[in-house]
Amino acid sequence: xxxxxxxxxxxxxxxxxxxxxxxxxxxxxxxxxxxxxxxxxxxxxxxxxxxxxxxxxxxxxxxxxxxxxxxxxxxxxxxxxxxxxxxxxxxxxxxxxxxxxxxxxxxxxxxxxxxxxxxxxxxxxxxxxxxxxxxxxxxxxxxxxxxxxxxxxxxxxxxxxxxxxxxxxxxxxxxxxxxxxxxxxxxxxxxxxxxxxxxxxxxxxxxxxxxxxxxxxxxxxxx
Numbered sequence: 001x002x003x004x005x006x007x008x009x010x011x012x013x014x015x016x017x018x019x020x021x022x023x024x025x026x027x028x029x030x031x032x033x034x035x036x037x038x039x040x041x042x043x044x045x046x047x048x049x050x051x052x053x054x055x056x057x058x059x060x061x062x063x064x065x066x067x068x069x070x071x072x073x074x075x076x077x078x079x080x081x082x083x084x085x086x087x088x089x090x091x092x093x094x095x096x097x098x099x100x101x102x103x104x105x106x107x108x109x110x111x112x113x114x115x116x117x118x119x120x121x122x123x124x125x126x127x128x129x130x131x132x133x134x135x136x137x138x139x140x141x142x143x144x145x146x147x148x149x150x151x152x153x154x155x156x157x158x159x160x161x162x163x164x165x166x167x168x169x170x171x172x173x174x175x176x177x178x179x180x181x182x183x184x185x186x187x188x189x190x191x192x193x194x195x196x197x198x199x200x201x202x203x204x205x206x207x208x209x210x211x212x213x214x215x216x217x218x219x220x221x222x223x
Contacts, residue, residue: 004176004193009220010144012037014174017142018044018101025049025094025134027104027117028072031144034103037223047099049130051090054082071130091130094137102138104131106145106173108160111207112185113170115143116162128165135166147175147204154206156180156187177201179218186210191218 005013007030015037018024025047026032035057038044045054048070055070056077064075093099108116115135118128135141145155156173173180178201179191189209192201194217202209 003195004147005218005220006176006223007144008033008036008223010174010176012223013179013218013220014103014142014144015039017172018042021045022100023047023053023098024101024103025099025138027102027131027134030105031103032070032072032074034144047090047093048076049087049090049094049134051085051087052076052078052082053085053093054079056082091133094130094133097137097139099134099138101140101142102134103142103144104134104165106143106155106170107149107162108155108157109143109145109170109173109182110157110160111182111187112159113168113182114160115141115165115170116160117143117165119163128163131165135169140171141166141169142172142174143170144174145176147177154204157206177204177218180209183210183212188212189215191216193218 011033015034016039020042023045026034035046047053050071056079059075059077068076070076104117106115106117107120118125118131148154170182177193178189181188181190187207187209189211192215
C-alpha cells in the first residue's frame with residue numbers, strides 16, 4: 001500500500017481549510033496539533049471549552065504557567081486580547097452557534113455524517129463530554145483520523161457500530177489516505193494520495209466512495 005500520511009501531515013492538511021478570522025475549537029489530543037499549522041497571514045481565534053478565547057502556542061518546556069491550560073490540560077500561552085470566561089459561558093458560545101469550525105478525532109464516521117469518537121467499550125471514558133455540544137453547535141465539523149484502525153478495519157463506514165457523539169454532524173473527513181466530504185449522506189472523494197488507485201482506496205473504506213468531478217492529488221509537505 002502507498003505510504004500513508006503522518007498525523008502531523010493530516011493536521012497540516014486540515015489547517016489549510018480553516019478560513020481567515022474563524023473561531024475554532026480543537027478536540028483533545030491529535031486535533032490539538034492543527035494549531036501548529038495555521039497558514040501564514042491568516043488569523044484564527046482558538047476557543048477552549050474550559051474558558052479561554054484566543055490562546056496561543058504552547059510555551060517552551062519549563063516555562064509553563066499551569067494556571068493557563070486548555071481543555072486537554074496542556075499549557076497554553078495567550079495572544080493579545082485573549083479573554084477568560086466561565087465554563088457555562090464557554091458552552092453558551094458553543095451551543096449558541098458562535099464557533100465556525102470544530103475539529104475532532106474519530107473512531108468511526110458514517111456516510112450520513114454520524115460521528116462516534118468517545119467510546120469503544122466499557123473501559124472507555126465514562127461520558128461523551130463537550131464533544132456532543134461541539135458537533136452540533138459549530139457551523140462546520142471536520143474530523144481528522146487514520147483511514148483504518150490499528151487492525152486494518154475501516155473507520156469510514158456505512159453506519160456506526162459504536163456509541164454516537166453526534167448525528168449527521170460531520171462535513172469533511174481528513175484521513176491518512178484521502179479528503180472526503182459528506183454530501184447528501186454519501187462520502188464524496190475530493191483528494192487521495194497520488195500513488196493510490198481508487199480501487200485500493202475503496203477496499204479500505206467501509207462505504208461507497210462517490211466521485212463527483214475531478215479527484216485532486218492529496219499533496220502535503222514534510223512536517
